[in-house]
Amino acid sequence: MTTAPSVVVIGAGVLGLSTALELINRGSTDVHVIERSHPGEGSSGRSVGMVETQYFRADDIEARVYGRRFYDRLAADHGLGFVSCGYLRLGSTAADIDTFEDSLKIQRDFGVVDARVMTADDIAGTWPQLVTSDRIGGLYGASDGYIDGYEYCTLAARMITAAGARISTKTELLGADVDANGRWRLATSKGFVEADVVVNAAGAWGARVGERLGAPIALHPQLHGAITVDLRSPMDPLLPFVMDYVPDSGTDGVYFRSERVDQLIAGLHTDEGVHEPVSPDVSLRRVGDADVERVLTLMAERLHIVDDLTISGSWQGIYPMSPDHRPIVGRHPDQPTVICALGAGGSGIQLAPSIGVVAADAVLDADPIFTWSPTWAPDRVIVGTPAHPSA
Numbered sequence: 001m002t003t004a005p006s007v008v009v010i011g012a013g014v015l016g017l018s019t020a021l022e023l024i025n026r027g028s029t030d031v032h033v034i035e036r037s038h039p040g041e042g043s044s045g046r047s048v049g050m051v052e053t054q055y056f057r058a059d060d061i062e063a064r065v066y067g068r069r070f071y072d073r074l075a076a077d078h079g080l081g082f083v084s085c086g087y088l089r090l091g092s093t094a095a096d097i098d099t100f101e102d103s104l105k106i107q108r109d110f111g112v113v114d115a116r117v118m119t120a121d122d123i124a125g126t127w128p129q130l131v132t133s134d135r136i137g138g139l140y141g142a143s144d145g146y147i148d149g150y151e152y153c154t155l156a157a158r159m160i161t162a163a164g165a166r167i168s169t170k171t172e173l174l175g176a177d178v179d180a181n182g183r184w185r186l187a188t189s190k191g192f193v194e195a196d197v198v199v200n201a202a203g204a205w206g207a208r209v210g211e212r213l214g215a216p217i218a219l220h221p222q223l224h225g226a227i228t229v230d231l232r233s234p235m236d237p238l239l240p241f242v243m244d245y246v247p248d249s250g251t252d253g254v255y256f257r258s259e260r261v262d263q264l265i266a267g268l269h270t271d272e273g274v275h276e277p278v279s280p281d282v283s284l285r286r287v288g289d290a291d292v293e294r295v296l297t298l299m300a301e302r303l304h305i306v307d308d309l310t311i312s313g314s315w316q317g318i319y320p321m322s323p324d325h326r327p328i329v330g331r332h333p334d335q336p337t338v339i340c341a342l343g344a345g346g347s348g349i350q351l352a353p354s355i356g357v358v359a360a361d362a363v364l365d366a367d368p369i370f371t372w373s374p375t376w377a378p379d380r381v382i383v384g385t386p387a388h389p390s391a
């Protein structure tokens, strides 16, 4: 293709919209997003929106630093809400602290200067509500914070349509054919749409959309929830986002942060396959009693104020997890004109801007901006191929 290809993006969650925005910013004029429901109605509107860089591998950190800066720009230039609450990842062993120190060095290389390692005493002195006697310290990103995933989707959709691209809502991809000239003819619930390149950004439904495109992909969607916890007395100081889970620890852990002086948001997080995969069509309800109980038990171990807590609400959503828990982004090996933007798991909000860049590189056949981006290549998770461990 010598001119920019015409592109249809399937799915108006954070990944599809970030890919469409990136294409438009690079000069693509023929971009059409089709969405079965409305922008942000999938996982993206059900997240707790943390955007932070407290990871360990250079690629994980670089991708998230890019995301932080992207959202900072949207906050400054387009009024996106970004609440800089801080992010504290707790550690329990000396090895955790070594890993945190290594992370700091990498973060500094990428220009993050306000992250620091805190001792358990520093943490207890700063947030006396936290129990730290069984923790050795933490990795703290002072300016990390959260956005509202639904607000970002709405803003991105407005920017995309203002740039002259199309978003068709209530439009489901049902089937697809390639014509004799290699162009896609996509059957949707509202008629046919044509394109040179299709981006599969259908979130937890990515495997189903992959089948319809003849571009199979394995996904292991996980059901996750968040709960709001009301406090009888106002909390001072407010808590940052506290994550009591260390990546690659083989388990999940509790997280919580202040939402208001008298309310916390809490849940269970993992970047790993420790929750059973679910159907993307699982009915989303309030968080089940067993998970609420587990969150409260883990919070009781971490907070001095546990008697004052009342559950006031909860919701569920899906982590669109890949089999090896890393994003699936790039050209599909069986269908080179299908680009995947999938598998962001519990980090899709913070990774969406980088995933948009990598997916746009693939659409435009451009040299990769991130040198490590081939580690996200879909060939490792096509159906029938065993997932290999993270690179």
Ligand SMILES: Cc1cc2nc3c(=O)[nH]c(=O)nc-3n(C[C@H](O)[C@H](O)[C@H](O)COP(=O)(O)OP(=O)(O)OC[C@H]3O[C@@H](n4cnc5c(N)ncnc54)[C@H](O)[C@@H]3O)c2cc1C
Pocket (backbone or CB within 6 Å): 010, 011, 012, 013, 014, 015, 016, 034, 035, 036, 037, 038, 039, 040, 041, 042, 043, 044, 045, 046, 047, 048, 049, 050, 051, 149, 171, 172, 173, 174, 201, 202, 203, 204, 205, 209, 224, 225, 226, 267, 316, 317, 318, 319, 320, 341, 342, 343, 344, 345, 346, 347, 348, 349, 350, 351
């Ligand atoms: C409780 C919870 C907390 C979370 N907290 C965080 C957090 O703090 N930080 C973070 O970074 N991430 C977080 N996440 C993860 C994040 O929400 C997801 O990784 C991200 O939203 C995935 O975005 P997506 O665009 O891939 O999927 P989605 O937002 O689900 O978008 C996919 C879209 O595709 C559409 N679609 C599907 N099939 C079709 C079809 N056939 N035709 C047309 N359209 C179709 C769907 O309707 C949907 O709108 C959280 C998730 C949950 C559930």
